[in-house]
Amino acid sequence: MAxxxxxxxxxxxxxxxxxxxxxxxxxxxxxxxxxxLDIRDVDRLTVKIGGQVRDYHEETHFNRQQIALYDxxxxxxxxxxxxxxxxxxxxxxxxxxxxxxxxxxNSGGGLNTQDENYRAVYEEGKNRVHPFIIPKLMxxxxxxxVAMQYNLRGPSFTVSTACASSNHAMGQAxxxxxxxxxxxxxxxxxxxxxxxxxxxxxxxxxVMSKDACRPFSxxxxxxxxxxxxxxxxxxxxxxxxxxGAEILAEVVGFAMTSDAADIVMPSKQGAARAIAGALRxxxxxxxxxxxxxxxxxxxxxNDKTESAAVADVFGAHADNLMISSTKSxxxxxxxxxxxxxxxxxIMALRDGIIAPTIGYEEPDPExxxxxxxxxxxxxxxxxxxxxxxxxxxxxxxIALRKA
Amino acid sequence: MNVAQQVTRILAEQALLExxxxxPDATLADLGIDSLGLVESIFAIEEAFDISVPFNANxxxxxxxxxxxxxxxxxxxGDLVKAQG
Numbered sequence: 001m002a003x004x005x006x007x008x009x010x011x012x013x014x015x016x017x018x019x020x021x022x023x024x025x026x027x028x029x030x031x032x033x034x035x036x037l038d039i040r041d042v043d044r045l046t047v048k049i050g051g052q053v054r055d056y057h058e059e060t061h062f063n064r065q066q067i068a069l070y071d072x073x074x075x076x077x078x079x080x081x082x083x084x085x086x087x088x089x090x091x092x093x094x095x096x097x098x099x100x101x102x103x104x105x106n107s108g109g110g111l112n113t114q115d116e117n118y119r120a121v122y123e124e125g126k127n128r129v130h131p132f133i134i135p136k137l138m139x140x141x142x143x144x145x146v147a148m149q150y151n152l153r154g155p156s157f158t159v160s161t162a163c164a165s166s167n168h169a170m171g172q173a174x175x176x177x178x179x180x181x182x183x184x185x186x187x188x189x190x191x192x193x194x195x196x197x198x199x200x201x202x203x204x205x206x207v208m209s210k211d212a213c214r215p216f217s218x219x220x221x222x223x224x225x226x227x228x229x230x231x232x233x234x235x236x237x238x239x240x241x242x243x244g245a246e247i248l249a250e251v252v253g254f255a256m257t258s259d260a261a262d263i264v265m266p267s268k269q270g271a272a273r274a275i276a277g278a279l280r281x282x283x284x285x286x287x288x289x290x291x292x293x294x295x296x297x298x299x300x301x302n303d304k305t306e307s308a309a310v311a312d313v314f315g316a317h318a319d320n321l322m323i324s325s326t327k328s329x330x331x332x333x334x335x336x337x338x339x340x341x342x343x344x345x346i347m348a349l350r351d352g353i354i355a356p357t358i359g360y361e362e363p364d365p366e367x368x369x370x371x372x373x374x375x376x377x378x379x380x381x382x383x384x385x386x387x388x389x390x391x392x393x394x395x396x397x398i399a400l401r402k403a
Numbered sequence: 404m405n406v407a408q409q410v411t412r413i414l415a416e417q418a419l420l421e422x423x424x425x426x427p428d429a430t431l432a433d434l435g436i437d438s439l440g441l442v443e444s445i446f447a448i449e450e451a452f453d454i455s456v457p458f459n460a461n462x463x464x465x466x467x468x469x470x471x472x473x474x475x476x477x478x479x480x481g482d483l484v485k486a487q488g
Contacts, residue, residue: 068443128449131442 004237011083014228015051027355051226051331071110072192076229077142088233101154105165105189107335110137164390165335171254188339190229214359215296215325216367226331230339247403253282259393271309274395282399290381296325304366427474
């Protein structure tokens with residue numbers, strides 16, 4: 001028998017805030033977390049802006065030995081996980097520990113650690129490196145540290161599908177609980193690519209904006225990188241109800257597709273199949289969807305393709321629903337982006353506040369949807385979608401319902 | 404600072420102890436230094452003396468570098484520093 005799946009905990013750290021309430025307040029205000037990058041050798045970069053986590057000091061949260069093992073992406077993950085676990089009120093022992101795991105999305109792994117290590121051996125000519133470079137930079141480090149910290153001994157792994165990583169991760173967590181494989185899953189994703197080598201690599205692709213992320217606006221000129229983490233506790237609904245847990249939202253559907261077409265250009269058909277698949281999987285009618293958190297990167301190609309896919313799937317209802325890209329505020333967290341964006345979905349369902357697409361200047365006839373320009377809106381919505389369409393043509397869409 | 408003092412300082416920092424609490428007869432287990440702590444200590448020793456320590460974490464017993472006590476480590480580091488001239 002299929003189990004219903006609910007969200008009983010949420011945590012985050014990102015450019016908008018170091019926790020969920022601050023992040024949601026910033027989204028509701030339409031505040032921009034993107035600003036000048038404060039990283040080494042920024043003067044040699046062409047792109048000098050990003051959605052960086054500000055006022056962050058690792059020594060405040062971790063001791064010297066932990067810092068030796070935790071890359072920035074692991075640190076962000078552990079801080080977000082602590083908030084999510086605290087809110088859920090779950091502790092893991094015995095059978096519950098064996099039936100609960102961690103699945104997180106991530107794309108760059110410990111890129112800061114790698115960058116610093118390469119500097120040491122190439123630039124400084126050092127022949128000896130710190131012994132923990134490997135356990136610090138591996139993409140599964142965050143998953144393993146969360147598992148160790150909370151005694152999660154069930155299915156655990158890292159999903160790496162570029163910009164769709166955390167949606168794919170949360171989809172796996174959802175499917176495992178629904179199928180009866182797991183009782184609770186810690187899931188979401190994180191990313192920390194804002195270092196010289198990381199941003200320089202992105203510059204090469206020439207899809208980055210030098211001034212702002214303006215999704216769906218005719219004046220958009222590219223994406224802006226962010227960093228941070230979003231972590232959730234997904235739990236079997238009966239288990240959560242039995243212990244009287246607060247339920248933030250219900251996860252009802254998930255679908256993933258592959259464009260099988262191009263390594264960077266998105267496909268309308270691939271996106272549309274994922275959106276339609278999530279509706280079908282969740283048993284949702286098109287007209288039940290009130291809000292979509294868009295992938296909305298602010299690139300010319302994504303935003304028009306995504307708009308066309310939404311129009312195709314929803315038909316006349318496409319003009320009634322709201323769709324916004326919160327990347328305009330927190331930047332694109334790549335492997336962690338779907339996790340932070342799920343917070344906007346929860347805010348829509350729980351609080352009736354639709355996060356805006358900020359930086360919107362001028363309508364684009366190829367993106368003719370209600371993108372909630374610049375100012376948040378109050379609206380009652382019962383079901384929402386969160387889109388993620390990755391480089392490599394890998395698409396993952398999640399459907400949530402009001403609890 | 405001589406070799407003994409420097410090695411003691413490195414091990415003390417790893418064990419989160421005061422150097423005065425690290426006695427020559429103590430073993431790494433006594434100090435609570437595990438396998439990861441050991442490789443980190445060896446890295447710190449290599450950096451401090453600019454030497455290469457012949458230590459293989461796969462089989463610590465097989466290598467010439469004696470890690471059976473603080474005194475043994477100090478003596479082994481002393482030999483390596485001398486050998487380097």
